[in-house]
Amino acid sequence: MSWEFGVTVAVTVFTAVIGLPIGHAMLASSVFYLLMQGQDMSIAFEQMLTGLYGSYVLLAIPLFIFAADLMNVGSLSDRLLDFCRALVGRFRGGMGHVNVVSSLIFSGMSGSAIADAVGMGRIIINLMTKDGRYPGSYAGAITAASAIIGPIIPPSIPMVLYALVSDTSIGFLFLGGVGPGLVLGVMIMAMNAWQARIHDYPVEDPVPVRDLPRVTLRAVPALLMPVILLVGIYGGVTTPTEAAALAALYAFLVSTLLYRSVSLRMAYETVRQSAKSTAAVGFLIAGALAFNYVVTIEQVPSVIRDALGDTELNRVTFLLIVNAILLGLGCLLEANAILLVIVPIFLPTAVSLGIDPVHFGVIVVVNTMIGLATPPYGLLLFVVTSITKSPIRETIRHLLPFLAIMIAGLAMITFVPEIVLWLPRLYGYNG
Amino acid sequence: MTTASPFVRRLRAIADAVPAILLAAMFVCFIIQVFMRYVIDSPVGWTVEVCVIAWLWILLWGQSVSAEETDEIRFDIVYGSVRPEVRRWFRVVFSLLLVGIYLWSLPALWDYVTFMKIQETSYLDIPFSWVYSAALVFSAVSILRYLWIFWNAARNRDSGLGTADDIGRKDFSE
Amino acid sequence: QDMPTLRLSSVVSDNDIRAEAFAKIAESVTDTFDMQVFNGATLVAQGSEMTAIQRGNLEMGLIAPQTIAEQIPEWSIVTSAYLFDDADHLQATFDSDVGGELISLAEEAGVHVLAPVYFGTRHVNLAPEAEVMTPEDLDGITMRMPGGDAWQFLGEAIGANPTPLAYAEVYTALQTGAIDGQDNPLPNDYNMKFYEVTSQIVLTGHLVGFDVLAIGAELWDSFTPEQQETLQTAVDEAIAESTQRHLDREAELVQFFKDEGLEVYEPDRDAFREFAQQKYLESEFAESWPEGMVDRINALTE
Ligand code: NA
Ligand code: NA
Numbered sequence: 001m002s003w004e005f006g007v008t009v010a011v012t013v014f015t016a017v018i019g020l021p022i023g024h025a026m027l028a029s030s031v032f033y034l035l036m037q038g039q040d041m042s043i044a045f046e047q048m049l050t051g052l053y054g055s056y057v058l059l060a061i062p063l064f065i066f067a068a069d070l071m072n073v074g075s076l077s078d079r080l081l082d083f084c085r086a087l088v089g090r091f092r093g094g095m096g097h098v099n100v101v102s103s104l105i106f107s108g109m110s111g112s113a114i115a116d117a118v119g120m121g122r123i124i125i126n127l128m129t130k131d132g133r134y135p136g137s138y139a140g141a142i143t144a145a146s147a148i149i150g151p152i153i154p155p156s157i158p159m160v161l162y163a164l165v166s167d168t169s170i171g172f173l174f175l176g177g178v179g180p181g182l183v184l185g186v187m188i189m190a191m192n193a194w195q196a197r198i199h200d201y202p203v204e205d206p207v208p209v210r211d212l213p214r215v216t217l218r219a220v221p222a223l224l225m226p227v228i229l230l231v232g233i234y235g236g237v238t239t240p241t242e243a244a245a246l247a248a249l250y251a252f253l254v255s256t257l258l259y260r261s262v263s264l265r266m267a268y269e270t271v272r273q274s275a276k277s278t279a280a281v282g283f284l285i286a287g288a289l290a291f292n293y294v295v296t297i298e299q300v301p302s303v304i305r306d307a308l309g310d311t312e313l314n315r316v317t318f319l320l321i322v323n324a325i326l327l328g329l330g331c332l333l334e335a336n337a338i339l340l341v342i343v344p345i346f347l348p349t350a351v352s353l354g355i356d357p358v359h360f361g362v363i364v365v366v367n368t369m370i371g372l373a374t375p376p377y378g379l380l381l382f383v384v385t386s387i388t389k390s391p392i393r394e395t396i397r398h399l400l401p402f403l404a405i406m407i408a409g410l411a412m413i414t415f416v417p418e419i420v421l422w423l424p425r426l427y428g429y430n431g
Numbered sequence: 432m433t434t435a436s437p438f439v440r441r442l443r444a445i446a447d448a449v450p451a452i453l454l455a456a457m458f459v460c461f462i463i464q465v466f467m468r469y470v471i472d473s474p475v476g477w478t479v480e481v482c483v484i485a486w487l488w489i490l491l492w493g494q495s496v497s498a499e500e501t502d503e504i505r506f507d508i509v510y511g512s513v514r515p516e517v518r519r520w521f522r523v524v525f526s527l528l529l530v531g532i533y534l535w536s537l538p539a540l541w542d543y544v545t546f547m548k549i550q551e552t553s554y555l556d557i558p559f560s561w562v563y564s565a566a567l568v569f570s571a572v573s574i575l576r577y578l579w580i581f582w583n584a585a586r587n588r589d590s591g592l593g594t595a596d597d598i599g600r601k602d603f604s605e
Numbered sequence: 606q607d608m609p610t611l612r613l614s615s616v617v618s619d620n621d622i623r624a625e626a627f628a629k630i631a632e633s634v635t636d637t638f639d640m641q642v643f644n645g646a647t648l649v650a651q652g653s654e655m656t657a658i659q660r661g662n663l664e665m666g667l668i669a670p671q672t673i674a675e676q677i678p679e680w681s682i683v684t685s686a687y688l689f690d691d692a693d694h695l696q697a698t699f700d701s702d703v704g705g706e707l708i709s710l711a712e713e714a715g716v717h718v719l720a721p722v723y724f725g726t727r728h729v730n731l732a733p734e735a736e737v738m739t740p741e742d743l744d745g746i747t748m749r750m751p752g753g754d755a756w757q758f759l760g761e762a763i764g765a766n767p768t769p770l771a772y773a774e775v776y777t778a779l780q781t782g783a784i785d786g787q788d789n790p791l792p793n794d795y796n797m798k799f800y801e802v803t804s805q806i807v808l809t810g811h812l813v814g815f816d817v818l819a820i821g822a823e824l825w826d827s828f829t830p831e832q833q834e835t836l837q838t839a840v841d842e843a844i845a846e847s848t849q850r851h852l853d854r855e856a857e858l859v860q861f862f863k864d865e866g867l868e869v870y871e872p873d874r875d876a877f878r879e880f881a882q883q884k885y886l887e888s889e890f891a892e893s894w895p896e897g898m899v900d901r902i903n904a905l906t907e
Contacts, residue, residue, distance in 0.1 A: 019510030019518070019591065020525035021503035023494065024573070028532045040662050041536035042543035045570075049563045050650035052487050056752070056771045059482050062454055062489065063461060155777040163798055165618050170776050170798040236782025237469050239774050245461030268451065275450035278486075279493020280502050286490055296647045297612075340645035344619035382504045389501070393508040472745060474768035476757045546660060550675050553753040 005298045008033040012291070013376070022382060026287030033294050044290040051289035056241070057157060058285065062278040063244035064119030067251050069274045072126050074255020074262050076222040081127045083219035086212055089204030093196025095134065096142050097189050099124045103146035104153065104185050105226055113372055117147035117383050118281060119244065125387050133202055136388030138195070141398035143387075144380040145188050145406060148369040153181035155240060158368060161339040162361040166347055169358075172424040172431075176358045179419045180366060184409045191405045195398075221254045280386045284379055300329075305345045315353045319414050322346050323367055327407075330371015330378075338368050356431045358424055359417045366413060370406050373399065446497040453485040453492075460485075477554035484552070484562055491565040495572035500580075500591075510591075518591050522584035526577040533574050540570055609828070611640040611820070614648040614657070615667035622792070622854070623667070623722060626847035633839040637832055640665075658821045659715045665820045667722060671755050673817065677710050678893030684755050685890065686762045686881035688899070689813035690906055692723040692848050697905050703898060711817075717825040719818045719840045723848045725790020725855055727812040729763070730803050732779050732786060737807045738872045740764030740880040749775050749787040755890065760788070762884040763811050763877060772797070779803055790814050791858040792851065805868035808859075809877055818844065 012029040016022055030044040052058075071077045088094030102120050121143040128139035151158050154174035163170040207215065216223075225247060232238045232246050255262040262270075304325060313321070329338055343364055350360045373380040375396050385395050413419050421431065460478040468474040494503070510521060544567050547559035583589040613631075617623045624644045631640035643649075649657045654666030655673060674681040682688065689695045698704050699721045708718045729737065729748070737743060743764040750760040752769035760767025765786070770778055778784045779802040787799065788811070794800055818840060825833065862869050882899075885891050 015525050015528060016506045017509050018521040018525050019505050019507070020529060021505045023504065024529055025506075028529055031532050031536045035532075035535065040539055040543075040660065042539040042660075043662050045536075045540050045566050046543055046653070046657070046662075047650070049487065049566055050653040052490065053483050053562070054650050054652065055486075056479060056483065057773065059457070059461075059486055062457060062486065066454060066458060157773050160773045160776055160797075164796055165620055167620070167796070169801060171801045233783075234781050238465050239770060239778050239783050241771070241774065242461055242465050245458060246465065248458055249462055271455050272447050272451040275454040275489055275493060276447075276497070276502055278454060279450060279490050279498070280504055282486065282490035283494040284504060293648070296643060299641070340618060340647065376506065386502075386504045391507050391511050392505075393511065396508070468747060468766075468768055472747070472766060474747060474766055476752065476754065476767070476769045479752055479769050543660070547656065549659075550656060553675070553755070 001298050001300065001303055002037075004033055004036040005294065007036065008294055016376070021283075022377075023283035023287035026291040030287075030290040030294050043293065047293040048286045048290045051292075052282070052286055055285070058114075058282075060115040060241045060244040061118055061281060062274065063248050064115055065122060065277050065281070066271065066274040067244060067248035068119060068122035068126075069270045069277075070248060070251035070255060070262070071123055071222070071225075073266055073270050074251060075259055076225075076251060076254060077123055077126055079219045080123070080222040081130060082215050083223070084127065085204050086207035086215045090206045092203050093192045093201055094203070095124070095128045096138075096192035096196060096201075099128065099139070099142050100146045100149075100185055100189050100192065102226075103143075103149055104181070113147045113150045113369055113380060114281070114285075114383055115150075115244070117143055117150075117380055118277075118387070119247070121147055121384065122387050125384070129388065135394070135398075136390035137385075137394035138199070138201075138398045140384035140388040140390060140395045141402055142188070142192060144373045144378075144384045144395075144399060145191075145402035146185070147380055147384075148366075148373055148406060149181050149184055149188075151369055152177045152184065152362070152366055154178070156365065158339055158365045159361065162343060162364060165340060165343050166357050166361055168361055169429070172358050172427070172429045173361050175424040175427055175429070176362045176420045177365070178423050180362055180409070180413045183412065183419055184366075184406065187405045187409045188402060191401055195401060221258060225250060277386065281383050284382050288377075288379065304342070308345075308349075313349070313353070315355065316415075318349060318353055319355070319363070322350075323363070323410065323414065326364065326367040327371055327374065330368060330374055338371075339364070356417060356421060358429065358431055359420045362420045363410070363414050366410055370403070370410060373406075374403060375399075443497075450489040450493040450497060453489050457482045457485045457489075480552055480554045484557075487562065488565045491569035495569040495576065498576065515591075519584050519587065519589070522580060522589070522591055526581035526584065529577045530574050530581065533570050533577075537570055537574070540566060608637065608639045609664075609824075609832075611638045611664045612648065613640065613642045613665040613667070614646070614654055614663055615642070615644050615816075616646040616651045617644050617667070617724075618796075619644050621796075622847055622850050623724060626722075626843040627667075629843040629846075630836075630839045633842070634835055637835045655714075655716060655819075658819065661821065661823075663821075664824055665719075665818070667816045668716070668819050669816050671751075671753060673711060673716070674755060676714055679710055679895055680707060681755060681890045682894045682898055682902075683707070684759070684812075685885045686759055686811045687878040688902060691726070691813060692852060694902075694906055695721055695723060695813050695815055696848075698902050701901075701905055703901050703905070706895065706898075711819070712822050715822045716819045717822040719820055719837065720844045721815045722818050722844055723813070723815045723851055725792050725814050725851050726810045727788045727790055727814050728794075729765075729788050729807040729809045729811070730786055730794050730799055731805050731807065732782065732784075732803045734804045734868075736868075736870075737805075739876040742872075746785045747783075749778065749784045758884075758888060758890065759812060762881040763788075763809060764880060775799070776802060788812075790851075791855045791862070795858055795861070800862050800865050800867055803867065805870075806862055808869065808871040810874065811877060811881065 008029050011032055012025050016025040027044060031041050034041045034043055084098045088098055102124055125139045125143055128134040129136050154177055156177060159173045160170055163173055228250055229243050229247055233240055233243050238246050351357060372378055375381060385392050460481045464475060464478040510518060544560055544563045547563050550559045551557060552562060613627055627642045631642055634640055649663055652672050654668045657663035658666050670680055670683045674684055711718050740763055746765045748760050748765040748767055749770040750756045750767040757767040768784060775787050776797060779799060859869050
């Protein structure tokens, strides 16, 4: 690593801390790096442009944003909110639980945590913050935490990438993610219950039982949304990326034809707002693409390899070190780059220490996903704050307990392999 | 919030319409894509190309031409908690740095984007110089926007109060 | 310490046979060049290796012929179905005058070809069980092909309904039935675990898959003859070994897939070849092919 790299990291952190928007901070400091190196400064822009042009899977993001915004203006969200309140409003932190459970359901759709957060997350955040029941920063924090589960429960793009570099079965990896996904979900809900007590989030008056059928009926179209999506994907109609468009279409049809609650004017206003949010979120990814080049050209991965090369490790310290490094790299590198470049560095050692590759894969994926939400650079963190429009410092404050419990969960998954392996073994995996 | 003249408001509306139309186009393309494959059983490929081009332009146009400071995602731990006077100085520094870097790299960016005319997109045969010209728009407009931010901060007019405080209020009142 | 730096960007993953070949090249030129290999498309995005070399921002790249064809239409001939019989035919073509013509076209565009890098022959891999003997049997089969009109046309040329899809999404799409099949060389079917969610591999052999290992032409010309020879020898050795390993691997995988319970069989290749070549000759792609080149390449099989 060169001194220019150090300066670049310093410039990124400095400009971001004094308030330059993060996307600009990453892009500009990458350009600055090239300037110091005497390289062609357009490379940073080229990386950004070619990276975005090739990022087909990310196209789900704008469409999920659009679908969520349509649900909000089209009163689908309101009806869903009434239903959820009737169901869980009497419990403290009830909406937080709804957030986690819906993430668990929706993670069956999307293979990407960011898409999860902007899709279902956006809808639930709006439900949680309406009438000021929960601060936006808390809603954002629990959304970020539960979005981490998305790619741990199948389908999962990070797991496909891991399978590619590790020669493990995608089928068994997918099965291996189910247990940890559920465990993490339960842990987040426990933390939510505790936080709701500490912060004394309001409880609702219980809805009389005789009102339940009416409230449920009103919410049926909204409740059908996940059903339609899951049928769309598992019925082979759409790919997970395309499912986002199907969601938007459904929300659009229900609000215009069934409820007649959306005028042309409102539809345009919704598209306009969704496009704005898309730009804000997408530009973070754009900045990260430029910055990624700097990290790659500085050969950070091989520096790590060399540092690890001559240390004698046992299984426990190895796993601890891997977890620490991956969490640290989560601050600098995009998740896919970590999987494709870093994993092959660790894998041979893991296998030689007798660590099961499916188990190791799930650890790595959980890790990179947690990295998406860890400050300072956490894409999920920025995405949820752009939805909630609450200060990052508040969101981080609320996120810390959740991160603590996620890391505890990661430790559990790391040291109790059975959580990962019981389901694959049930289906014939002999590892 | 300052009140804008009708002319400025119209410009603003046009600036906003571009990403909105692109997003709508993206939505329609995805629906066509699913429809053609699943219902008609005759898949098409050009829709993907329209979508990635739209995505690129939504981002770069949306973060420059139609960007508002409140929409931009920033790390506000320090920025949001310092005195207005200090924040004003922060704004002077970061806007100057950004303008400097983008301005310095503008010729190189121009060179790259124009060079890319040697390659065309696969289905629509649009030269990449046109697809990627979004970056030129982005860079040029960002330079102007941040010059404006610099100018106002330097003349003691704006300490970014409208951004950080708005955001802060929203968290507890919504 | 004024050895030239050679940064190579490729899309292959770090544990790929080709990645080992690149590492070997870097190793054998270590006295002459500081060669750094970046796999997994981490340095340069997939498909932009060529422009990066042309702009002098990258020294070496593993470039898909489809990418070259986007700038040099004549190159689209080597991306067409049933042109090459096998890896030997591919190598023979690049060693011949025909190859020389293609190589000098690339040279004019600023890219010096070091070697074609074989990575396996593409076969059709399907989830449905119906037997496929002729292109007509693929009628109505939704098959994932890589994005871009050249790739999609390849799918049409073997009688299928091609649809583009991101590589990472293919497994799930096969599982859910969003697509019926995909086409890839056997090692890719293995690496991406497609055999877990499909029932058969039809050994169509419709395309001999290869990329081009290339270096900036200007940079190459600036080397001394000794430097050129050092690099070329290292490339030739490593790539020959890589090709052999791919061939061995393919042979081995046929048995592996059979053991996994897949049907693996050869269809009526002549029917496929005839159908495909007809499609290509009627297409816009053939317009850019140099007169008589198909025949000259065909003649090289003997
Ligand atoms: Na998932
Ligand atoms: Na992070």
